[in-house]
Amino acid sequence: MHMVSAEDVMSIASEAGRIAGLAIRPEQGAMIESRLAGLARAEGYDSVNALISALQTRRDIKLTGAAVEALAGRDTWFFRLREQYELILSELLPVLARARGRTRPIRIWSAGCSTGQEAYSMAMNLAEETGLIGDLQVEIIGTDISRRAVERARAGAFSQFDVQRGLSIHRLVKHFEQSGKDWRLKTPIRSAVRFEADNLLNPSDTIGQFDIIFCRHVLSTLTPDARKRVIGNLAARCAPDGYLLLGEGEAAYAAGPFRAVRGQKGILARETVTEMAA
Template identity: 45%
Template sequence: MTETEFEFLRFYLKQRSGLALTPEKRYLIESRLTPVCRRFGIATLTELVGTLRLARESAIGTAVVEAMTTNETFFFRDRAPFDLFRDVLLPQALAARAATRRLRIWCAAASTGQEPYSLAMLLSEAAARLAGWRIDLIGTDLSTEVLEKARLGLYNQFEVQRGLPVQLMLKHFEQVGEQWRISAALRQMVDFRPLNLLDRFDQLGTFDIVYCRNVLIYFDAPTKADVLGRIAAQLAPDGAVLLGAAETVIGITDALSPDPKHRGLYRHGAGKAALAPPALQSMPRLAMR
């Protein structure tokens, strides 16, 4: 692969997915796109680049983007964002949305579904308090391949053991051969949809809570600012955004501001309301069983 071909692929991936590859990541292109070449009967990366130049909107182009997308995820990843949901955000939302009895949650870059299903388990634990509520839990991802796996809710032994407490595995999963399928009740709680974070979000509606974790690290600063600004535009005035541990809005955008009490939690910038903290005083702790 020549330098010109590498630069073309960097530009192609940036335009199609927001992925900003640095020169030292050249090895990733070679290792991840070689299987794509074999899959489509393409002899070399040079030939692949030529094909992409001729037809950028194609099955091959989609395969290239999906191959370069990192889909690292697991149940209750980093734990703290889920404890925060259980102990802070959900109790606050139950108080703040008592009149409408509707809660909308978005997991952006949901990958194979472990993040939204983790939230679904916590919502299931709070089922008694949510009786009569409408809960919209939406998971989106660029890759149609990982979304299909998410909809199936079928995971191998390693995937269910990674981050998932054994009591929740036994409660919410059934063994299917050598794999484990999450219960139909939880699968029905999550609406998985294809969405490129570079595209418009307005068709999704307004959300009370947004999880956009461990995806912005792959974008450059202007793309991060653009995505965060558009997320803020879809966020309720008192809504909350959770980013990954290595991600921040500081120095990138003023559309969102860090919550002073909770690391990784962000609210609208100055002048917007926040969910009332006093609501916590009357809400019992939601415990995982």
């Protein structure tokens, strides 16, 4: 295997930063090799080095976009940070339902949704806890810069490896059906989530406003400037009394537009809420 050169790392890192705000370090050549290998093969190049060389010389917008999308891929699994899902059901949704008077759906955004496990975890939770939420309507939308990831999310089909990460046997049997070597979510869960390709640096104006935003393990992959821009975009699309859920160690990135909710790790409020409503 040909290792990606330092010059090629700098070249692709520049494009990834410009298009998606990704922070790629000089020592991440192996990561670039791993994530671009499939694209290189699909496009007929004999190595990732050859692909990057073509990106430099051809200035092919579509190919460059595909490369950046591949680099933006995130590792994700079902019910990651399980306690946050439990908190949404037990505290955030009741608080928001009282504030809205159940006059409109509660809107949840999985921002940087990857292949959809996060959004589908929320949909499974809601389907299982009708006793807690009653007739409350909830709309779930997932967006990701990677069109390939969005296509996989829409299909709702996951490998044996995927379903072994975070899913109980009970949930696997209840919500999935076997499809060849994969496990596919049953229609009620798949139809509960809508997925769209979108860039958090420039999110669509039509996406609307949300009551709860997941943006976990995304900010830590961005450059400082991109991180600031994304936080601003999330704040602009979060309801005045809405909440932002971040990954481990990411809460400090959102200081300013959001405030930490006292006693709740990774949960931030859009306004000056410091503890959950009684």
